Structures are given as structure tokens and as C-alpha cells.
Amino acid sequence: SQQGEEDPQALSIQEGENATMNCSYKTSINNLQWYRQNSGRGLVHLILIRSNEREKHSGRLRVTLDTSKKSSSLLITASRAADTASYFCATGRDSWGKLQFGAGTQVVVTP
């Protein structure tokens, strides 16, 4: 079973626009992570937010976490063609580092 579910499933935007995607989950977590996957490649870690944090920034990325609503959002500002990828949220609940991934959001950024 998947813990996280992303919304939307697909997103098409133009360069310079912002991209926002959401992740909802079902049970309590101790951290939530976002990963990017370029076509045919492995996943690359973007950002981790712990359950006691509400917002984190990393470069053009902004992540929020609302544990009362069991949801998170990832904002990519000033998108570039190189941001074209699938984005996955993953929730961690235990001390073994196991993650449960959502199905992902496919983002296409056109020049």
C-alpha cells in the first residue's frame, strides 16, 4: 500500500512559472522527503522535512508540512526546462529509515 499520494498526477507549465504539487498521507510520520526522478534514471533526494517542522527551503524549492491535515506541498519557483522530471514524496515512520513512496507527479516544463 502507498502511504503518500501526489496531486496532480501530471503538470505542464512554461519556463519561469511556479510549479506546485501536493502530497497526502494516511498515518503519522516522523519525516517526509521529496525526490526527483529524471526519465530512465534513479531518484535524487531534494529535501527532507521532519514532523516538527512546518516549512523548509532549499534554493528554488519550498516544502511545507501540515501534520494536522497529513499533507505536504512542494513548490518549485521560476521553473526551468531542466526541472522536467517526476517528483515523488516519501514518508518515513520508523527508525529503520524505511520509506513509503507516492505514485509521483510528472512535471513538464516547456521553454
Add this chain to the structure above:
Amino acid sequence: NAGVTQTPKFRVLKTGQSMTLLCAQDMNHEYMYWYRQDPGMGLRLIHYSVGEGTTAKGEVPDGYNVSRLKKQNFLLGLESAAPSQTSVYFCASSYSGLAGNEQFFGPGTRLTVL
């Protein structure tokens, strides 16, 4: 540093054949994981290891076995491949599991079972 490497990159098997996927990491990470990724789905955890000599079942362990004889290597075995095991397999490693740590992923192995 090579990070996390996986061999082979591609493989085609016939139903009933066996094979082993090798994952190697050079970051001295304690924790290693095997996932499978199917179309339209996120990654699902098959097995994981929290240190040399240890293994544990993940979400979808049936039909797979693993071994972690050396800290840097994590092997995934399919004893009798089935078409349902056609998938892309990813290995990942992390420094520890405590309080959440990022996982570093390999490039994947695309397996087709006919």
C-alpha cells in the same frame, strides 16, 4: 566516489530462471534497500538491511531473497522468475535510519521476465 552502482543495467529472463542483482555503495552506509518501480506506481520496498549480516522484509518480499555479506554490497535474488516480477529495480543506501536520512539511489536495473 561512484555512489551507488547496480549491475546489470538490463536483463531479460525466461519464466523460472534465476538471477542475482548486485548493488554496491562506496559511502560506508549502514542501511541499504531494494525497491521495485512499476508503471504508474511509486517505489515499493522489497527488502532492506540495517547493517552487514542483517536483512529484513519490506512491503513486497515474496519471490525475492537478499544477502548482505559485506557492508558495501546488497544482493537481490530471484530464485524462479515470474512475469509479475517484470519491473525496474532500484537499490538505495543511507547513513542511518534514525530520524530520517536521505537515501542515495542507484541507476536501476530494468528486468523483463518472459
